Amino acid sequence: MSLLQINSFAAGVWIAPDSAARPIENAVTGEKMAQAGNASLDVQAMLDHARTVGGANLRALTFHDRARMLKALAGVLNDHKQALYDISFATGATQSDHLIDIDGGIGTMFVFASKGRREMPDGHVYLDGEIEQLSRSGTFLGQHICTPLQGVAVHINAFNFPVWGMLEKLAPTLLAGVPAIVKPATATCYVTELAVRIMLDSGILPEGALQLVSGGLGDMLDHLTLQDVVSFTGSAQTALKLRSNPHILENSIRFVAEQDSLNASILGPDAAPGTPEFDLFINEVQREMTTKAGQKCTAIRRIIAPEDHVGAVISALSDRLAKTVIGDPSNAETRMGALVSNAQKRDVLEKAAIIGSEATQVYGNDEFHNHKGAFVTPMVFHCDDPDSAKRVHDTEAFGPVSTVMGYRDIPHAIALANKGQGSLVASVITHNTDVAREVAISAGAFHGRLYFNNRDSMGESTGHGSPLPHMVHGGPGRAGGGEELGGVRGVMHYMQRTAIQGSPDILTAIGGTWVDGAAEHKAPAHPFTRTFHEVQIGETIHTDPRTVTLEDIEHFANFTGDTFYAHMDDAAAKRNPFFPGRVAHGYLLLSFAAGLFVEPNEGPVLANTGLDNLRFMKPVQAGDSIKVRLTVKKKTPRNDEYGEVRWHVTLTNQEDDKVAEYELLTMNAFER
DSSP states (O other): OOOEEEOEEETTEEEOOOTTOEEEEOTTTOOEEEEEOOTTOOHHHHHHIIIIIIHHHHHTSOHHHHHHHHHHHHHHHHHTHHHHHHHHGGGTOOHHHHIIIIIHHHHHHHHHHHHHHHHSOSSSOEEEEEEEEOSSSSSSEEEEEEEEOSSOEEEEOOSSOTTHHHHHHHHHHHHHTOOEEEEOOGGGHHHHHHHHHHHHHTTOSOTTSEEEOOSOOTTGGGGOOTTOEEEEEEOHHHHHHHHTOHHHHHTTOEEEEEEOOOOEEEEOTTOOTTSHHHHHHHHHHHHHHHGGGGOOTTOOOEEEEEGGGHHHHHHHHHHHHHTOOBSOTTSTTOSBOOOSOHHHHHHHHHHHHHHHTTSEEEEOOSTTTTOSSOOOOOEEEEESOTTTOOHHHHOOOSSSEEEEEEESSHHHHHHHHHTTSSBSOEEEEOSOHHHHHHHHHHHGGGBSOEEEEOTTTTTTOOOTTOOOTTSEEEOSGGGOSOEEESTHHHHHTTEEEEEEEEOHHHHHHHHSSOOTTSOOEEOSSOGGGSOTTTSOTTEEEEOOOEEOOHHHHHHHHHHHOOOOHHHHOHHHHHHSTTOSSSOOOHHHHHHHHHHHHOOOSSSSEEEEEEEEEEEEOSOOOTTOEEEEEEEEEEEEEOSSSEEEEEEEEEEEETTOOEEEEEEEEEEEESOO
């Protein structure tokens, strides 16, 4: 059978492997099935194409344009996922594994598409944080903004998740407006190549936004600049080699690393055999050991249990693992497939032997050691002296291998978990909230994610080993010190945060959001009569004043039932340090404000969907008057029919002192 030729996509052209290509084996049969690599790739041309063509095309789009692009790409991949399933069996992955890699990757793109539309502006500048007042009268202000890097993101991905591993980096990169060069691990690059072809063939991506290197990068890292980013997933050894590149160090090029880690799971002291938590713990560990044949950066490598329950844990886990069907991943009954290659199999067995120098193997055998495919059985070790042991805390067998160790009390369990010197995730199975708090306080600094689960949450929990696009993925120390995902936080890795200082007009022009003190513009008609597209940032109306009477205050109190003493008892109100006497209800003032600025007739304003940042700044007494300034602060399209308008609302009294301020949200139609 002829070998599959896995191509690269460079500067708009598909390039076949050459004589420098490396062979790729089928994980199930051990036979050569493909080859990838081309030593003559023009890496400088690829970088130039990304920076000058891809970057310019992406930056011309708004965040919302790019979010819609991500949604469309995810839809196309979803339509073609069966082809990705079919080719992925050769990696040793089962159908259940495909759901994590392929469906999980597609789902991640959908999440970033959604967050881009809901949490980022329909513009080119992302505002990071609130306005900082840098002057007494507010004529000189500060604001942090984020704009896309004007370079390229080089993604170096691991073999275990050829689709998710690419898409979880690609989604935030493209949303930021930065082109990507994807370099998957050669062992599974044929799956990534198919996913890239599906995306490119869709015509959704602008030219230059995505390139692919199947095989080695050559000297690409030596040609990067301060505007470029390297995002790496893989072993700590490879990460150290890459990030130590003198060119990367000399030019302070961003390097994000997500490395292997000795993730731990702690069985709480309350989770004795027979409790829902004990059964949950065994289920979690078994799943993490066998999913992707244990080839997950988040898999449980260290099982930390109360000393009195170690025997029960080993027994229950062994029983569960014994029921795991191992074999051809394309068979429906198979629950654990092969490792990715025989080279990986040899590495896992070597690392397991190192762990075995300090621990006793209590489950597993050599049933598959002579199999042509890259199969191994799950292996469980027991370390009876985890305090003096070293290898169980620093050696990761990247396969279905885990070590059980006992702890005396929660501080001891935390100390053992932290001996891994930094992990992507640690989990705690407990129904005791005090235990959870103690772990969070004492272990949080050592782990990128803490996963707590028990009988209350297990029905909807996502699992110890599942990084979610909403939450950060990464960890300190051995885990790489990097961070990915985390919603919009993940987008920021591909943008530059810049401190902007200037007048309110300058900040308004840069950020596309009206800043208090900037110019106000008189609308040709009441803004509530103008469509979403007609109304402009800074459009303002000033209302006539309305006097607040004692009758108003008492009527509102009796009508609503809010007879709080500050509104009804003058003497009691005067004893309160915040009030000069009886005062108007804050919500009465908001109601009067709406009556002053609302245009009551049917028009483009469809609904009031809420208000934000409400503050009451000065009490209003009977006899005071209030007036309103209503200004268009920000506009955000929500769909093809309407968008959200954010209004800055200020209430002032007869002396022009601010008495209240808030932001009103309305949905405005695009057309009348």
